[in-house]
Amino acid sequence: MKTIGVDVGGTKILCRLVDPETGKARGRTKARTPKSGPADVLASIAELVAKLDPDHEAVAIGVGFPGYVRPDGVVVHCTNISGWDQPIDVGPVLRKSTGRPVVVGNDVSLGALAEHRLGAGQGEQDLLAVFVGTGVGGGLILDGQIRDGDRGLAGEIGHLTVHTNGRLCGCGGRGHLEAYAGKAGIEREARRLAANGETSFLMDMVQNGSMKSRHVHQALEAGDPVTLRLMTEAVDALAQAIGNVATILDIRRVVLGGGMTDKFGQDFVDQIAASSSFGGFGSAKLQLRLAERMDDAGAVGAALLAADSLAPS
Ligand SMILES: [Zn+2]
Known part of the structure; x- marks a missing residue:
């Protein structure tokens, strides 16, 4: 069939x-x-x-x-x-x-369903899949089934608050994960810093065009301090939110996918796992895996x- x-x-x-x-x-x-x-x-x-x-x-x-x-x-x-x-x-x-x-x-x-059945989530009853791209999306599988929730909000990890009164999120809220870890949030912050005089190799490359994951990658490779700081904040924010969600739901495995994850690969996953900001009971209780179906x-x-x-x- x-x-x-x-x-x-x-x-x-x-x-x-x-x-x-x-x-x-x-x-x-x-x-x-x-x-x-x-x-x-x-x-x-x-x-x-x-x-x-x-x-x-x-x-x-x-x-x-x-x-x-x-x-x-x-x-x-x-x-x-x-x-x-x-x-x-x-x-x-x-x-x-x-x-x-x-x-x-x-x-x-x-x-998330594809990763659960046929990708990096195979063998687990429960799974959180986090997709880091332009924004940050999340999908939740509990007891083998998609859980969207009553209002479709279940798994929406991108809009968890990681900083009180923090950066403005695309949804209008403040301090949400997506504003720190999503590509659009990183770009907004890099542009704001540049407008305030803190220029970066990242913004020099992007100029008035739109920022791609590869620009972030190149700027990191070049050791651009602003990009390094922004990515550390992204990694810490992801670690905080993922750890908290995994703890409250007692999830054993979290899969990371999306365009940004694809660009940075296993190194990105390892950095998140090693972050001192990891929420809940920490990364030792959790298997953090790179998505397979990308x-x-x-x-x-x-x-x-x-x-x-x-x-x-
Ligand atoms: Zn938001």
Whole structure:
């Protein structure tokens, strides 16, 4: 049996044909996420599915959205997709346009599901997956099941407070993890420092363009003191939040993925584990692992959800 997994992001939509038993994915279609509103996003998904699987080899489709998805499948809002500010029941629309059953979920939770079943979380009942990229997302698996929570907030580690009255977060709150460890938060702080006269090799490289993970990597390699300080703060903030969450939920394994993690690799994970800011009972009680599915976890997780929806309960 094959299913299709679709990962809808703020910048791109990725579509893969997956064997849900083995997690092997083949075929890949992708497109830029339309900026012209949800209807065009849904049309783009149907086009990508048709291109990936013209012979209807896949029996069902799973789609992960970057926002709050209600248990009944209604996508309430996606802050990263322009115009998605009203709840939309996407299932019936996509069922009609793709000709197959469609299930939907939150992209980060689905990434956590893929790591749990087929990646670095295998063998554990419970798992916290933390994705460090532009922001910081988290997905929670408890007793083998995705736990989104009543309001979709379960696992949202990026908005835990790590500094009272600290940096402004993209959500409007202050001192949240994402403002310290997410790429956008690091860039905001580096720009603020530069505007106040504390220039850095990082900002010299980026200038007016947008900062990429590779810029941070290069600046670190060059020994730029501002970047070094910002990354130490990122590592400490992650260690504090991860340790606290793992302690309160008694989770034994935490998986780290996302674009920034991908760039810095095992060294990043090791630094977090070694941080003196590690929350709760510390890193000795915890296995901190690098994600294995990295760039296709969201799509594979969506395909797993589609397969699960067909299984007799
Ligand atoms: Zn926040």
